[in-house]
Amino acid sequence: MLGRIRAALGGAAPLPLDVPRDYRPGGELPPGDPALVELLVDRLVDYRATVHRLAGDGATVHSGDIAARVGEILPSGCTVVIPPGLPPGWLPDGIVGVPDDGRSHEWLDTVAGVVTAATVAIAETGTIVLDGSPDQGRRVISLLPDLHVCVLRTDQVVASVPEALRRLTPGRPLTWISGPSATSDIELNRVEGVHGPRNLHVVIV
């Protein structure tokens, strides 16, 4: 097959792969700039994600504050799955957090939700990226439960796609999430919630 392709190309000199890139290499604002966080929130809300902001600029957010907010999102007494390396103290009392140790798909399908951290977020597109790190876990745990709570630090927020790609490690399994699962297959009406989590809550700290 490669011989066929080579013959089709007819021995012409190959074009250089180093092409002109006159587009923006990044945004004008540094990661975590309050205006970027504002933009991210706007984009997330536009895609019907629920956004929770904890404290403003510079104020220290304690894990207790996160736990309190997570407690408001999740129904009390429910069971959620958590990645094995979720920072301690993010779950409030009264929520059962089961660390994922290779749980079955059937079991994951029965839990009320999942709480994860994130790797990077893109303000311009309203995107959160998970890369399977210990505080984010296997891809499946943020897929089967119907509610996903994602805790994001402001310093993880970059302006644009090129900046996000520079922060990611290609070999890792990556999931880019822009709002809850959606479809526009029926008369192009956007409907949230087909197969992925129908509820996406983003807690920004």
Add this chain to the structure above:
Amino acid sequence: MKTFLGTPAVAPRGVGFLRGDETFPRAARKALADPQLRRNLGHATTTIREKSGAVIAELPDWQELREAGRALKAATMSNLVELLEQLETAVTKAGGTVHWAADAHEANRIVTDLVRATGERRVIKVKSMATMEIGLNEALESAGITPVETDLAELIVQLGHDKPSHILVPAIHRNRSEIRELFLREMPGVDPSLTDDPAALAAAARRHLRETFLRTKVAVSGANFGIAETGTLAVVESEGNGRMCLTLPETLITVMGIEKVVPTWRDLEVFLQLLPRASTGERMNPYTSMWTGVTPGDGPQEFHLVLLDNGRSAVLADEVGRQALHCIRCSACLNVCPVYERAGGHAYGSVYPGPIGAVLSPQLTGVADNASLPYASSLCGACFDACPVKIDIPTLLVHLRDAVPHPMAEKVVMAAAARTMSRPRLYRAAQRAARLSRFAGRRGRGLPPPLSGWTSSRDIPAPPPQTFREWWAER
């Protein structure tokens, strides 16, 4: 494999969906007679155009991104051999297995054998143009394996024993009440009180497929990008069915056209900005999955990548036509095309409809097999403007019209016209004769057979009572 010289290997006949049963004008006439279809299409294309225009306007560097996308694709094609070898090495190193499929028959056989080896009788599928192109579902079914389409629109198409009519929204030709009826008829255990609210219909599909996702051990996908440098594959989607297929099963088989290879990781920064805005009119599609070979403990532990030619090397051999391979399947050209908007996707007879289909399908099959498609356009150029990687579709259409076998009558007429126009006396006589047709009136002005085909869908302008030369002579 080295028999290429002289006869480029096009996609074989008798397998897959690149050739229609009838010519474009014949099929389009049927579509034009369906007012419901035209309403659905008009609504859909107008909506996507507006959404897409709004989010494209948000990016100050859209034109620079398009140019980078064009340049990257052109460079990729001219380095295709090296890039594919690099991709194979990277995927293999990351624990995947790479297979080479020269055509649809080979690809179908490879995938069928891989599924058989797992002992499973059912596979879940995420929407993929390549597997539809090669007729993989039909091949699997004849081997006793059930393919389940999991994309909502594909499910609608599959339940309706129908064919997709749009690259991105395959069920664009069905409205909500048609979909409701289909679900009530074809979906086992569906709630009989199901309404035609899109949210209710989507929820019905979620319930219907959840069990299948949890129990099926093999998935088949396509790929939007395959990165040579890292061996990373990427699938963009909306519903989460893609994530299900790419994450839950034990075995994943990805079928990718060879033109989908992207040189470096960094190049994704161009295509991930272009694709969603041009395609669904979103800043980013809800889900994008990227994986590199096998990740221990996360997702499928067996990964196969099938690299598909099926006529692509024949397209590559045409230096002008080659551009059609730059397509990233966004379907922006369909949504702006006045011909597609009226005729719909089925009229093109191939899984690739619209302007890009009119230049891609005839090249994959050889123009003789899709000879009417290069004419399925008014050459208005809207597709060129809309294309996120700047494929010059109008130029390709004209180029392919040249390559289409032309009827003898046309050659005779063109030769006669050339003779007449290069002899002033003959030309004057012809002009006078044409003037006589004024007495025939509007209806009678069609050309006589065998030229009547030309005037069956075109009006010949009425000849003026006085020619320019006569007017000039009087001054």
